[in-house]
Amino acid sequence: MTPAERRASGSLALIFAARMLGLFLVLPVFALEAARYPGGDDPSRVGMAMGIYGLTQGLLQYPYGMASDRFGRKRVIVLGLLVFALGSFVAAIAHTLEGLIVGRALQGAGAVSAAVTALLADQTRDEVRTKAMAMVGASIGLMFAVSLVAAPLLGARIGLAGLFGVTCVLALACIAVVLWWTPREPVLHKDTPRGRLSEVLSHGGLLRLDIGVFILHAVQLAMWVAIPALLVQAGLPKDRHWHVYLPAVLASFFVMGGTLFPLERRGHLRAVFLGAVGLVALVQLGLLFVADQPTVLTLSVLLFLFFCGFNVLEASQPSLASRLAPPHARGSALGVYNTLQSLGFFAGGAVGGWLTKNVGPAGLFATCAGLMLVWFAAAWPMRAPRPKSAEEVLADDAQATP
Structure with a gap:
């Protein structure tokens, strides 16, 4: 940088x-x-x-x-x-x-x-x-x-x-x-065309990312309707849950730094992205199988794996959205993306609570696994955007110069 x-x-x-x-x-x-x-x-x-x-x-x-x-x-x-x-x-x-x-x-x-x-x-x-x-x-x-x-x-x-x-x-x-x-934001020419909602919604690559961010954050919030109770059931008092959360989050950062950035530079971003989606799906299946008899060790491992996949997706998805969006419609495209993200939070909390109450944690995790598999299928056709040529970079720099 x-x-x-x-x-x-x-x-x-x-x-x-x-x-x-x-x-x-x-x-x-x-x-x-x-x-x-x-x-x-x-x-x-x-x-x-x-x-x-x-x-x-x-x-x-x-x-x-x-x-x-x-x-x-x-x-x-x-x-x-x-x-x-x-x-x-x-x-x-x-x-x-x-x-x-x-x-x-x-x-x-x-x-x-x-x-x-x-x-x-x-x-x-x-x-x-x-x-x-x-x-x-x-x-x-x-x-x-x-x-x-x-x-x-x-x-x-x-x-x-x-x-x-x-x-x-x-x-x-x-x-x-x-x-x-x-830093001061780039100043675009006043005659730059403005993005339209139809332009954003008709872009297949952006739509896949919008669907994905909705599912990811719905699953994230739905998980946490049940995870605290499972940790208590496993014998860990609620005032010590951070003993599991904090190491899992911090360790996952090192995994992300050692995998995402080197593999992206080598042109393997699509494989890393799909692998992260698949990993989160496998975590939901793992939680489904241990929901009846959880242990602190199994939950700790599964949460570590979840954060490994989640952090890779949190880093790569908005980057892909910003690169796929036309520069003049970048704010609009990311507006739609963040709208689906927020609605995913809302849906995950509401539906996650209903599922936990009516079908139990196992039913919740089965639903989350199904959603992740739907996302995996929707994301499979995606292609990472190609790097810009030197001429395109110079053209963008010239457009951003007052």
Whole structure:
């Protein structure tokens, strides 16, 4: 990476990390803390307060991505972070479950993932973009692991309101990073054609990635409806679950760095991608077979393998989407991609809870395995985009120069 690419990747990964840390800190304690609010004894309303974030985010990812194509990435990112901070503040001062629902909905309305990813794609070359996206994916995975350790400790000291206050401060800090650390975004010619939704939806390669990101995040969230209970059933107290999560996440980063980047440079990105999809499917089958008699060792191995596949997909999918999308429609394409990602979270939580209640963990993991196999079949015809020629790179550089 060039110094400018390292600066762009580091600053935008930091924005993702700080924002996602604020979100993840709330999730491990939300259901327990929300029960103390008036109306918090209704599980369906608590579930609505948790899930409405994914719904509003899913509905607004595409408008934010399209707006970033027209009005500039940084403006849209700052606006979204302000809305996210406002939602965090509303949730922090809420005294009822309805107030929490409004705050969570506003948090989701700050849907900047597409604009941030598009800005990162604008500022990195094709040959290093997967590495840049991996920095973002790694930061999200690391924040998830950190939150599992920190959330119970902070929640006991400052409560749910305090956690939302921390989230608000982190969002405001992200605005400072955007304005003063992230490199200036490329300036495109005013007569550059703008992307249309029909142009994005008619692209077969992008559609495969959109289907994939929906399935991946639906499976991810559905898994975590059942995994904590299986760990408890295996004899691991809930305050020690991080003993399994944290090593699995950290070790998977080393596996990703040692496989994805070298094999991509050798032209084997498609094989790595399909292998990661297949690995996550095998993990679901493994969880299906151990669901009745889980042990800490088997669950630890399966979760390590899951994060190996998941992190490879988290790094390669947005990179592929940004490379397949026409440059003038990159924000729109990533808006659709992130919309499906958010809706996958929403569907995974809602359907995962229903499946666990009605057919048990085994039925949940069987469904997740089936979804992953559907994705594997849909992804099989994909082809990794060819590297750009020197003339194409020069042409892109000339277009991005004011």
